[in-house]
Amino acid sequence: MAQLAVRGVTVRFGGNVALDGVDLDADPGMVTGLIGPNGAGKTTLFNVITGLIPLNSGSIQLNGAPMNDLSPTKRARRGLARTFQRLELFSLLSVRENIRVAADIRKGWARDGSDPAAVTEALIERIGLGAVADARVDALPTGQCRLVELGRSLATRPEVLLLDEPASGQDENETLAFGALLQELAAEGMAVVLVEHDVHLVMRVCHKVHVLDFGRIIAVGDPQQIQTNPAVVAAYLGTPG
Amino acid sequence: MDKFLTFTIVGLATSAIYAVIASGLVLTYTTTGIFNFAQGAIGMLAAFTYWQLRFSWGWPTPVALIVVLFVLAPLFGILIDRVIMRGLQDTSETTKLVVSISLLIGMIGLAQIIWDPNVSRPYATFFATSKPLAIGPTTITWHQLITIAVAIAVAIGLRFLLYATRIGIAMRAAVDDRPLATLNGARPHRVSMFAWAIGSSLAALGGILIAPLVPLEAGTLSLLIISAYAAAIFGRLRSFPLVFVGAIVVGCTEGYLSGYLPQNQYLPGLRLASPAILLFIVLLLLPNPRLRGRTRSREFFPMPSRRGALGFAAGVTAAGVVLATTMSQPDLVTYGRVFSVGIIALSLVPLVGFAGQVSLCQLSFAGIGAIVMAHLGHNGNPIALVWAVLITAAIGAVIALPALRLSGIYLALGTAAFAIALDRWIFTLPKFSVFGLFNIDLFQQGSVSVDPLRLFGFTFDTPGSQMVLLSSVFALLSLLVVAIRRGRFGRRLLAMKDSEAACATLGLNLLGTKVTVFALSAGMAGLGGALLGSQLSSVSPQNFDLVTGLPIFALAVVGGIGAAGGALFGAVSLAGLLPLLAALLPSVSQYLVILPGLAGIGLGRNPNGAVHDLREGFMPIAKSRIVLVATVVVLAGLYAIRMLDAIDNWTYALLTMTTPLVAVVAATLLRRERADGVVPLEWRGVTEPWTDDDVRDLDRVLGLTEVELHGAARG
């Protein structure tokens, strides 16, 4: 059984079917890609997995335990963390405080005797935010904000990490470093789910890719298979080649 | 059966009035996004105006009606829209709330200025002399019949307006999506103006219909409308048919309560409080909201420094000592409430400023604290203070339980309902006993005396000693508030205020956090109330009712709700400046009641608060050590001279107030002089090595945001 298992998830907004029987697996040690055109339902799927919006049918399991009835808070405590496409940073706080809040919250529920201050500094170092650690997040460019969100979600030491377009707003060098970081995280045993429009990044770092179109999964496979899958090419990559 | 029918008619007539007022409220809310807390106050003003025209000046009924409903009320609505509300489109929910609450306060003040509250004003119903019509075994008065007919006409009229007229369709479009409606060519300004005009007319109509049924009193009349709010919430602030259904539910419940509630000394208050309790219940029945994502507001409250906090606390304590030793006894009594009101205002800082949770019932918590002090603080027993904090904190925690589901205006309404339930019912209860264990006699149905506090063998029974006590307690609590802001809990509150959704996905227990901050804030207010009680030596429910509490909230927000200074600003304006102005200008003192409202309307929209600007203004003093020391020395010297009775109070006050102003000028001049020795910007990095300070100066000159960009980060 996969660490995160999404089975037959359907979500409707009024008459609009945003997700239609979606299945998705994410395994520890792997970066799982989720791609699809605008409006395909990627963010909606993350919202459903984290419990921010209810689903109409289907199930979501973490380590084999169903999570459908759990609040977002409880799901986070089971080891789920995410970033937001539409940034949800704490704008009244500095970069360091943003990460520190998360480390403190994690300590509050995990009671693992970790030192939130040390966790925070280590993450700032690892993600490369040292130079802006005391800046207010409002003053940062989007690319860096996304790194702060990544740091914040890592501070809860998740088992499953959902990233919603984390590389948008980053330049080429930043994206390269970011891809390497994702692979590192996976190598440490985390299950990473990556939603990203930067196809090169996805193909480079993902072990497995799901393609979502109009709320349905139209293909699953390794990057090689996905790139040559005719349905995907038609739906997502547009022109062949 | 006759009785049932009679009260059904009473209930339906009341429902009709609520429906009319509530539909006006919903109309303005949906088209402009502003929940008009002053909707009832507009109705109140209209009722008074109508009384003036019809009964005082004896105008014919139709003329008076036309003038009020179709000329004055719409004009007033348009005025509110143009002058006050239009600038609020992109401001935070708290700002909108403060402005509309201030409007309410201001209008109550205005009514009290124009119509002396001590005069009774008879107000006849429509066709009062005509014989009631018989329906079966009972009768219906003409007034009731007209009321119900009017509501039906309003329902039909609104339906026609929204579905069959261009402006109505534009209104509905604005409800669905404002920016989109603008793109499609709707003119939002015209739409909102129209909505305010109609909303205000409907409020006026409701006010005139309800006025004959209750005493014509500004505060009561403005808050009577709380039932209309319940109806509006029932309609989810969107659906007019549901608003009408809600109005019928609320109105009939009130009707049956007045018919069937047993005659019992405990229950008359319940009847008065029933609208508030119904509102509370309706709020609890709202569907669970989605977790709130980021609110993008402009407000920013900078992190207070340790040094600044200590300086502030020292300054407050010193001010308390100075006031206590220089003022006359009567003056100390007059201005003594600055710090006790200050503590109550301070209790709003963690709750509203940090956590973004609105509470309009802080003064009610203070009232509970005062009761505890009165009953448990015999001979000034200080343990009563501990009880006051614990009991109010516990009640605050219970009140917070529904708060997870409520936010913004809903939370404001819920806490206001709680305040009303307390001051109309609970606080007026006669003696009762709890499980036969203890007897409780809250305010003894009038007022209850509170002994002065006794601490370490010292009794704080003079206004001067109380002033010193209260200023020290305020100072200590301000340090507590700063410690919270700088610590783990404060960060968590600010995070939650920004994005509940993000906090939840980090595993934060939102309910626990909200309950904690509510309890903390209620406990602080309870402490303030207990101290206020022992200062006033006798307290009654009127000291703690909702209308008295609203200006504290509004002015603390004007001052800047994110910092202790803002709370002090609010308290000083309310309990210091207002009485001072009244003493200086006795001829206009009756007009001053309108000032808190005006302040809230005018300044409530500065998201950072007035204190923020003041602080910036006086910053140069803190930055220059020499000037700072000199200022303190001069102030101390002045105080010494005053103590030697070499100067009188006026001279002393004047000199004390000029000192910081002179100091600012001095500090600025000093800095400029020093700045003359500085390398001009274009030569930086040429004559001397390039430093971080140079980068910062350059950023400032170029208007870039100050980010510490070191060389490494830019590469």
Ligand SMILES: Nc1ncnc2c1ncn2[C@@H]1O[C@H](COP(=O)(O)OP(=O)(O)OP(=O)(O)O)[C@@H](O)[C@H]1O
């Ligand atoms: N709260 C909502 N209410 C109604 N419809 C919604 C809501 N959220 C999303 N939708 C709709 O659901 C569909 C999927 O949206 P979603 O944001 O999940 O797509 P996405 O794949 O993340 O797109 P993008 O690549 O642009 O981020 C869209 O048609 C969108 O309009």
Ligand SMILES: [Mg+2]
């Ligand atoms: Mg998306």
